[in-house]
Amino acid sequence: MTSKYTYCRPAFFGFELCRIGGEGSPSGMAPKPLDYDSLNENVKKVAYAVRGELYLRASELQKEGKKIIFTNVGNPHALGQKPLTFPRQVIALCQAPFLLDDPNVGLLFPADAIDRAKHYLSLTSGGLGAYSDSRGLPGIRKEIAEFIGRRDGYPSDPELIYLTDGASKGVMQILNTIIRNENDGILVPVPQYPLYSATISLYGGSLVPYYLEEEANWGLDINHIRQSVAAARMKGICVRALVIINPGNPTGQCLSEANLRELLKFCFQENIVLLADEVYQQNIYQDERPFISARKILLDMGPPISTEVQLVSFHTVSKGYWGECGQRGGYFEMTNLPAKTVDEIYKVASVSLSPNVPGQIFLGLMVNPPKPGDISYLRFAAESNAILESLKRRAHIMTDGFNSCRNVVCNFTEGAMYSFPQIRLPPKAIEAAKRAGKAPDVFYCLKLVEATGISTVPGSGFGQKEGVFHLRTTILPAEEEMPAIMDSFKKFNDEFMEQYEDYRDLASRRSRVTDAMALVLHAGNTNKNSFKTLIAADYSGVQVELTKNFEMGVSNKTSITHLKADSPLYGSSRMDYAHIELMIDFALMEVDANISSWLYLRLGYMPYLAFAEESAISCLKRTLHVLNPHLAVNTFLVGHFVTLVDIIMTCNLYLGFSLIMLKSFTSEFPHAERYFWTMVNQPNFRKADSVPSVPSQKESQTKEAVKPKEVKKEPKQEAVKPKVQEVVEEEEEASKPNPKNPLDLLPPSKMILDEWYNDENTV
Ligand SMILES: Cc1ncc(COP(=O)(O)O)c(C=O)c1O
Numbered sequence: 001m002t003s004k005y006t007y008c009r010p011a012f013f014g015f016e017l018c019r020i021g022g023e024g025s026p027s028g029m030a031p032k033p034l035d036y037d038s039l040n041e042n043v044k045k046v047a048y049a050v051r052g053e054l055y056l057r058a059s060e061l062q063k064e065g066k067k068i069i070f071t072n073v074g075n076p077h078a079l080g081q082k083p084l085t086f087p088r089q090v091i092a093l094c095q096a097p098f099l100l101d102d103p104n105v106g107l108l109f110p111a112d113a114i115d116r117a118k119h120y121l122s123l124t125s126g127g128l129g130a131y132s133d134s135r136g137l138p139g140i141r142k143e144i145a146e147f148i149g150r151r152d153g154y155p156s157d158p159e160l161i162y163l164t165d166g167a168s169k170g171v172m173q174i175l176n177t178i179i180r181n182e183n184d185g186i187l188v189p190v191p192q193y194p195l196y197s198a199t200i201s202l203y204g205g206s207l208v209p210y211y212l213e214e215e216a217n218w219g220l221d222i223n224h225i226r227q228s229v230a231a232a233r234m235k236g237i238c239v240r241a242l243v244i245i246n247p248g249n250p251t252g253q254c255l256s257e258a259n260l261r262e263l264l265k266f267c268f269q270e271n272i273v274l275l276a277d278e279v280y281q282q283n284i285y286q287d288e289r290p291f292i293s294a295r296k297i298l299l300d301m302g303p304p305i306s307t308e309v310q311l312v313s314f315h316t317v318s319k320g321y322w323g324e325c326g327q328r329g330g331y332f333e334m335t336n337l338p339a340k341t342v343d344e345i346y347k348v349a350s351v352s353l354s355p356n357v358p359g360q361i362f363l364g365l366m367v368n369p370p371k372p373g374d375i376s377y378l379r380f381a382a383e384s385n386a387i388l389e390s391l392k393r394r395a396h397i398m399t400d401g402f403n404s405c406r407n408v409v410c411n412f413t414e415g416a417m418y419s420f421p422q423i424r425l426p427p428k429a430i431e432a433a434k435r436a437g438k439a440p441d442v443f444y445c446l447k448l449v450e451a452t453g454i455s456t457v458p459g460s461g462f463g464q465k466e467g468v469f470h471l472r473t474t475i476l477p478a479e480e481e482m483p484a485i486m487d488s489f490k491k492f493n494d495e496f497m498e499q500y501e502d503y504r505d506l507a508s509r510r511s512r513v514t515d516a517m518a519l520v521l522h523a524g525n526t527n528k529n530s531f532k533t534l535i536a537a538d539y540s541g542v543q544v545e546l547t548k549n550f551e552m553g554v555s556n557k558t559s560i561t562h563l564k565a566d567s568p569l570y571g572s573s574r575m576d577y578a579h580i581e582l583m584i585d586f587a588l589m590e591v592d593a594n595i596s597s598w599l600y601l602r603l604g605y606m607p608y609l610a611f612a613e614e615s616a617i618s619c620l621k622r623t624l625h626v627l628n629p630h631l632a633v634n635t636f637l638v639g640h641f642v643t644l645v646d647i648i649m650t651c652n653l654y655l656g657f658s659l660i661m662l663k664s665f666t667s668e669f670p671h672a673e674r675y676f677w678t679m680v681n682q683p684n685f686r687k688a689d690s691v692p693s694v695p696s697q698k699e700s701q702t703k704e705a706v707k708p709k710e711v712k713k714e715p716k717q718e719a720v721k722p723k724v725q726e727v728v729e730e731e732e733e734a735s736k737p738n739p740k741n742p743l744d745l746l747p748p749s750k751m752i753l754d755e756w757y758n759d760e761n762t763v
Helices: 041-045 054-065 085-095 097-101 112-124 140-154 166-178 195-202 222-234 256-271 295-300 341-352 357-367 375-403 428-437 440-452 479-500 503-515 529-539 576-602 610-632 644-660 672-679 682-689 697-702 722-733 753-758
Strands: 004-007 017-020 161-164 182-192 206-211 238-245 273-277 312-316 330-335 470-474 519-521 544-546
Touching: 004 295, 041 195, 054 440, 085 357, 085 375, 097 112, 112 140, 112 357, 112 440, 140 161, 140 295, 140 330, 161 166, 161 357, 166 182, 166 195, 166 238, 166 273, 166 312, 166 330, 166 341, 182 195, 182 222, 182 576, 195 722, 206 222, 222 238, 222 256, 238 256, 256 273, 256 295, 273 295, 295 312, 295 330, 330 357, 330 375, 375 672, 428 440, 428 479, 440 470, 440 479, 503 544, 519 529, 529 544, 529 644, 529 682, 576 610, 576 644, 610 672, 644 672
Parallel strands: 182 206, 182 238, 238 273, 273 312, 519 544
Antiparallel strands: 004 017, 161 330, 312 330
16 A cells, blocks of 8 residues: 655654555544544543542442432532522622612622622623633732731732632643653652642653651651652652642641641752642631641741742632632732743733633632621621531541441541541452452442442542552531431441451461460450450450450459560650650549549449539540640551550540540540540451440430439349440449448448548648
C-alpha cells in the first residue's frame, strides 16, 4: 500500500512528516486526533477516584431502583442542605433585576437584600450577563481583601486576589504556572484530595508524596517531608511547591500554629512555594485548634520569612455553611509573588475571558455577610449556626459509629466534611479481592454499596500506606438519617468481618501456643483488671488465657505480672516511659477512683449519700476536663502508638462508659469519648475477647443510668443479677469487707463521719 505524507507539526528541520493511511488502520486512515490512541497521554493518566468505579457502580444500582446514599462528594446541597436565605435573595434579585423596579419588591424581599443586590449590580458592567474583568470584579476583590485583612490582622491587596470558577480552577491555574516538565515536583499530602494528583498528571509534573501520620491524628511530620524531598532530589526531581490542605480532605485534621510555622520555615529554607488550600476554613468542629491561615502565620513570622516565602492561598463558596458547590465561586490570593508573575497569571486568566459572575457575587456575600443590626442578620446567623452545629454533631456520630465497628478505627473529624476510617481487612478478604481483580479497599466498598446503598470512595483514591486500607465518606447525610446509616454500615461491616476473619487460623494459632504452654490467668471474664493483662499480653505476643469456670473466692490466685523492660508498651524513649508512669497514676487515682466511687454509691456498695455522689461526679468531670484537651491533639496518651497507659486508661474508663456515664455526660468531653471508642476498637483490644463490646451510648441515652440501689434490707432472692451488678460485684468481691470480720460485729460508731468530713478545720 502506498503511503501519503503530509506536514503536521514543527519537528526536526522545521517540519515532521505525518503518515496518512497505511497498515493497521481499518479504514485506511490514520488515527484521528481525538481517537483514544492518539490522545494526550497526560489526559489518559488523570485519575479521579471521587467519581470513579464506585460512583459508577452506585449510579448503576440507582438506575436499577436501589436507594443510594451518595457520600462520595463533599456536595452539601445534593444531600439536602438548604441554601442560606439571604444570599439566594440577593442573587435572585441580581438575576432578575426587573424585580427591583416592581413596587411590590419590598413585600417579597427584605430591604437589606434589595440594597445588596443593587450594590452588586452596580459593581458589574452590564449585570450578570456580562463578562467581568478576567481577574474578577474589582469591587468584589476589594471586599475579599477587607475580609482577609480582618481575619489575619494584616491588610491585603485586591490586586493580588483573583476570582475563579471554584477553587479547583485556581489550583489548576497555579499548578499550570509552576509545572514546566516531568522533573518538576509538587509535594502533596497523602492521603490527598485527588484534584492535586489529577492536575499534576494533566500538566505532566511529578507528584512527590509526604505521608500524614494516622496515629498522630493525621498530623504532619516535617522530617518526613524532608525525607520525601531528599528522595525526590535523588531521582533528579526539582521540588517547587508544597501543598497543604487545612483542614484536611480526606483526613479532617486541623493544622496547629506550630505545624504551620515549621512548614513556612521549611519552605523558606528549601525555596519552595506554599500552596495553602483553605477551602474548609469555616468547617471546624473543635475549639482546641481553630483555623489559622497560612498567610497570618507567614506575616507573623516577620522578615526574612514573611517577605521571601511565596504563598498562594485558596478559598471557595462550595464549603463551610454555604455549600454552594454549583455556583462555582472561588478565589486565590498571592503573597510575595513578583509583579511580572502576577501579570503572566492575569494573561492566562484572560484566555478564559471571565470567571462566572454569579459565583463572584456569592464570594462577595460570603466575605461580607449580614452584620448584627441588619434586618437579615438574625435569620442568617440562625441558619448558618444550625448548619455548623449539625455538622459538628454528625462528625461525632460518624466517628463514634465507625469506632464501634469490628476492625475499624477512625480519627475524629476535627474539620472539613469527611470521615476517613481505616478498615483492617483480614487476609482472607484481601485474597478474595485479588481473585475478583479488585484492590482490597475497592472490593470492600463495592460490597458495601451493594449491600447498603452507601456510596463511599476507597482510600486508594487518595493514597494510603502500603497494606493499609481506608474509605472516605462525607459527614453530609441528613442528621436524622445518620444513626440508621451508621447502623447499616456496622451491620454490613461486622458481617463482612465475620465472613472473612479466619477463626480457624486464630484458633489453631491459639491452640498451638496453648499446647506450647499458655499462661493462665485466674480471674473473672468481666473484670477490668483481667482485661488489662489480656490486652497487654496480646500486644506482647504472650499467650494468656482466662481460667474456665472461675469462681471468686474459690479459684482465684494471686499473681504478679510485669512487662519486660524493653516492651514497646513502655513507649519509645525514657521520657515516654516517665510520662507513661505519670499517666498511669492519673488513670488510677483520678479516673478509676472517681468512676468507682460514683458507681459503688449507685449500686449500693456504699450508703447512698447525695453529696458523695456529687463530689465523685465533679471530681470525675474535673479529671475529664484535663484529659479532653490532651486528647484533642493526641490520638494516644503518650507518643504515637498504643502504650501501657492507654490499656490501663481504657479499661478504667470501661465501667464508666458501659454503665454509668450517659451520652449527655460524656458529650461534654468529645475527645475523651472519641479516644475511648478508638481504643476499644483496636484489634488487640478486641482480639482474644479481651474487652467485651461496650453497649452503644445511643442505647444508654434512652435507658436510665444505674439507679441508686435502695439500701433497705430485702428478703434474699435467688433472682438473676443484673449484668451491671455482676460485672462490678466480681471486681469488688476481693475488696469488699469480709462479713465475718470481727470489726463488723461492733456497734455503729457515734462519730458522724459526714460532719467530721465537712468540718472547716479539716484539711
Ligand atoms: C481540598 C479541596 N480543595 C478544593 C476543592 C474544590 O472546591 P471548588 O468547588 O471550589 O472547586 C475541594 C472540593 O471538594 C476540596 O476538597
